[in-house]
Amino acid sequence: xxxxxxxxxxxxxxxxxxxxxxxLDIKEGEIVSLLGASGCGKSxxxxxxxxxxxxxxxxxxxxxxxxxxxxxxxxxxVIVFQDYLLFPHMTVIQNIEFGMKMMKVDKSVRKEKSMKLxxxxxxxxxxxxxxxxxxxxxxxxxxxxxxxxVNPKVLLLDEPFSNLDVNLRSEMRKFVSDLQKELKITxxxxxxxxxxxxxxxxxxxxxxxxxxxxxxxxxxxxxxxxCREVADVFGEKNYISGYINNNIFTSDINDKIxxxxxxxxxxxxxxxxxEIMIPKESINIIDENSYLELxxxxxxxxxxxxIVDKKYAGENTFYEVESEGCILNVSQDxxxxxxxxxxxxxxxxxxxxxxxx
Ligand SMILES: Nc1ncnc2c1ncn2[C@@H]1O[C@H](COP(=O)(O)OP(=O)(O)OP(=O)(O)O)[C@@H](O)[C@H]1O
Numbered sequence: 001x002x003x004x005x006x007x008x009x010x011x012x013x014x015x016x017x018x019x020x021x022x023x024l025d026i027k028e029g030e031i032v033s034l035l036g037a038s039g040c041g042k043s044x045x046x047x048x049x050x051x052x053x054x055x056x057x058x059x060x061x062x063x064x065x066x067x068x069x070x071x072x073x074x075x076x077x078v079i080v081f082q083d084y085l086l087f088p089h090m091t092v093i094q095n096i097e098f099g100m101k102m103m104k105v106d107k108s109v110r111k112e113k114s115m116k117l118x119x120x121x122x123x124x125x126x127x128x129x130x131x132x133x134x135x136x137x138x139x140x141x142x143x144x145x146x147x148x149x150v151n152p153k154v155l156l157l158d159e160p161f162s163n164l165d166v167n168l169r170s171e172m173r174k175f176v177s178d179l180q181k182e183l184k185i186t187x188x189x190x191x192x193x194x195x196x197x198x199x200x201x202x203x204x205x206x207x208x209x210x211x212x213x214x215x216x217x218x219x220x221x222x223x224x225x226x227c228r229e230v231a232d233v234f235g236e237k238n239y240i241s242g243y244i245n246n247n248i249f250t251s252d253i254n255d256k257i258x259x260x261x262x263x264x265x266x267x268x269x270x271x272x273x274x275e276i277m278i279p280k281e282s283i284n285i286i287d288e289n290s291y292l293e294l295x296x297x298x299x300x301x302x303x304x305x306x307i308v309d310k311k312y313a314g315e316n317t318f319y320e321v322e323s324e325g326c327i328l329n330v331s332q333d334x335x336x337x338x339x340x341x342x343x344x345x346x347x348x349x350x351x352x353x354x355x356x357x
Pocket of ligand 1: 013014018036037039041042044045192
């Protein structure tokens with residue numbers, strides 16, 4: 001059964017719908033990410049759960065209780081913002097104690113709990129520092145300790161790592177992930193970083209223009225997006241439009257790129273009007289010798305192409321390969337091919353999706 005339920009949530013600002021028919025069932029102890037482009041309504045969803053904004057329609061339940069009319073500080077959902085919002089004139093320990101003080105928790109209990117939380121977020125010894133005497137990652141950990149101090153039923157993280165540098169960000173992702181699993185606290189994470197969502201989440205809700213377009217486990221979303229909009233949230237892809245006849249896909253461009261799609265999911269109604277999505281990393285470039293070897297011993301379909309562009313990017317090299325009038329973007333871990341090289345390539349069919357156009 002769901003611990004946090006969002007039912008038919010809707011909200012407009014100045015007559016413009018910002019959230020439309022949002023439905024989410026989140027299990028106890030689960031971490032779910034809201035992932036989507038800037039302005040799609042992620043933070044607004046989080047703020048309605050926290051009670052900072054009031055929805056126009058719909059209901060929110062925590063542990064079976066409808067919290068629509070419960071005030072922000074009392075509904076058991078605590079939000080941590082990207083800019084931490086620590087009180088600058090208070091020490092670390094005073095910041096952590098603040099929520100408990102508001103709830104009139106006894107001073108000695110407050111103190112003991114705050115010291116324990118400082119230990120949990122690995123900041124013992126920092127209790128008397130002020131926020132401006134801490135690094136970004138340390139401030140972030142204090143703001144998480146402050147949120148946890150009030151025993152929230154639901155933790156809401158609004159782009160918590162976006163102000164941190166790359167190394168600290170990955171350290172904090174691991175730290176928060178481990179802490180979330182250890183405390184088994186039901187969590188919603190708002191992010192526009194697909195890698196962050198994939199690494200940290202049990203499930204991801206992809207939001208597009210105020211609606212949830214797909215809600216599923218990271219691997220399923222990444223490999224089997226239901227539509228092009230969802231696929232694009234997980235990075236740039238190749239699309240070739242065409243038609244399917246007798247399980248053979250033919251590209252519109254010049255009736256070439258013939259491709260057997262019999263093994264792929266066929267969730268399209270109109271075979272005359274489809275596009276196939278080919279992820280960059282599902283295309284494998286090989287040279288002529290490998291082609292001769294592979295061609296004789298496996299059933300892959302091979303295509304010929306010419307490298308027309310190359311960008312070295314460290315771990316990967318990005319190539320543009322022209323084939324049968326199409327330009328395909330390809331990501332490889334090898335940088336051995338060069339512009340104007342004539343190459344062969346094959347495509348990992350498990351990664352291809354067919355969408356209705
Ligand atoms: N208080 C407000 N008044 C009017 N419009 C608002 C208000 N808050 C947000 N919006 C608008 O609602 C839409 C959704 O905003 P929201 O902050 O939820 O997006 P987001 O997906 O979290 O974006 P980002 O990733 O950039 O933070 C945007 O178009 C935004 O301009």
